[in-house]
Amino acid sequence: MGIDDPSCVLCGGEIESSCHLFFKCPVARAIWYSSCWGLRADKLHISSSSDIIKLVLNPPQALCLQEDQWHISLNMAHIIDEIWHLRNRTTYQEAQIDIFDSIKQIQLKFQEFSTLITLETLPTAQAKHLFWEPPPIGWIKLNVDAAITESFSTLAVVARDHKGTVIKVWSKLHQPCSPIVAEAYAILWAMQLANHEQWSHVQIEGDAKQCFDPLSVEDVPPDWSISNIISSILSLKICFVSVCFRWVNRVCNAATHATAKHSVASKMSLCCNKDNLPCAVYSACMDDCLHVPLF
Known part of the structure; x- marks a missing residue:
């Protein structure tokens, strides 16, 4: 031409x-x-x-x-x-x-x-914490996220240990719903997966503040659209020795965001470990590891 x-x-x-x-x-x-x-x-x-x-x-x-x-x-x-x-x-x-x-x-x-x-x-004090942080030794951190399209939504969970090593990555197609509802379902799914894996000490982390505040801050009622889901999440706490919920900035949730986007693009569910991650997910996880302290 x-x-x-x-x-x-x-x-x-x-x-x-x-x-x-x-x-x-x-x-x-x-x-x-x-x-x-x-x-x-x-x-x-x-x-x-x-x-x-x-x-x-x-x-x-x-x-x-x-x-x-x-x-x-x-x-x-x-x-x-x-x-x-x-x-x-x-x-x-x-x-x-x-x-x-x-x-x-x-x-x-x-x-x-x-x-x-x-x-x-952000103020300097907050900016220092804009990186993914590993959990304490003996804990598993599960980051969660969701993505929305007109016809379906996707839920994503990335589980890593105190060294930043990816243990498992999951995503699945879900019914179409609002962003806040999808994010709440992602947290619930992470709890169910952690229970299935028989992990006893888990941190659940994500960037949906409206979902995490009712789980981590006293006297913060959930939005009516997710109240039943939040109740289901809290009922699963008895399955663990320790469980905590933490809201983080979106830039600390890049690996799970990449996983959700991958499922949107492929329209497929996903279950993999550190040896067979999609390229975008692998890249995001490697970026996170740049800020993980050496043990």
């Missing part, structure tokens, strides 16, 4: 336009689906450059809690930027199209920028 050819350099199927390049092109659609919680870019009503700006600034129904809306906008901006750079690399450098590499670059940029933004908005 010549440099003056008006066809899309990524697919060659249509005349290149902003709408086609960023949303209708099969390559762009694959990147959106894998990098933005299973978003079907071809279903969006985009007909002009102003529509693209509006989409980024005011994304559709959030796939996370309202206070985390900025994550969606930040991720969308990185996706559009990567598609543009991929187009230019293909046009001017004759680079090969590598969708998986583009997805990896988006994930790395998103993680870097979101961490910087969070660090800038």
Whole structure:
């Protein structure tokens, strides 16, 4: 394809336009689906450059809690930027199209920028704790997360020991529900899994503050939509010698977030150990281990 050819350099199927390049092109659609919680870019009503700006600034129904809306906008901006750079690399450098590499670059940029933004908005004392921390010796920490699409949700659990070693990673498809309900079900599932594994001392950790406050802070009532789930979680405490619940910032929950996204993209459940982790999950776990003290 010549440099003056008006066809899309990524697919060659249509005349290149902003709408086609960023949303209708099969390559762009694959990147959106894998990098933005299973978003079907071809279903969006985009007909002009102003529509693209509006989409980024005011994304559709959030796939996370309202206070985390900025994550969606930040991720969308990185996706559009990567598609543009991929187009230019293909046009001017004759680079090969590598969708998986583009997805990896988006994930790395998103993680870097979101961490910087969070660090800038928190006091220094809090910023020091923006890394995953291992549990005490003899304890197992289970991080939990959930992801939402229009047709289903996914629950994810990552279990690690005091050295940061991954013991098991689980994810499963779940019925469509609100973010807070999905997060609560993820905590309940983590308790059930820990009981099945016969772990006696467990920490349950996640970034859904509305779910963890009723479990860890006295006199904080749960939202009505998760009250029954919270009751079920608390009833399982008798199965353990010790169990504690802890809310953490999203950047401390990256491995489980990557696991939930993997299940959204693949539409499959997952059960694996440290030797067969999906690439994105392995990368997130390795990043966490950079901050684990040597014993």
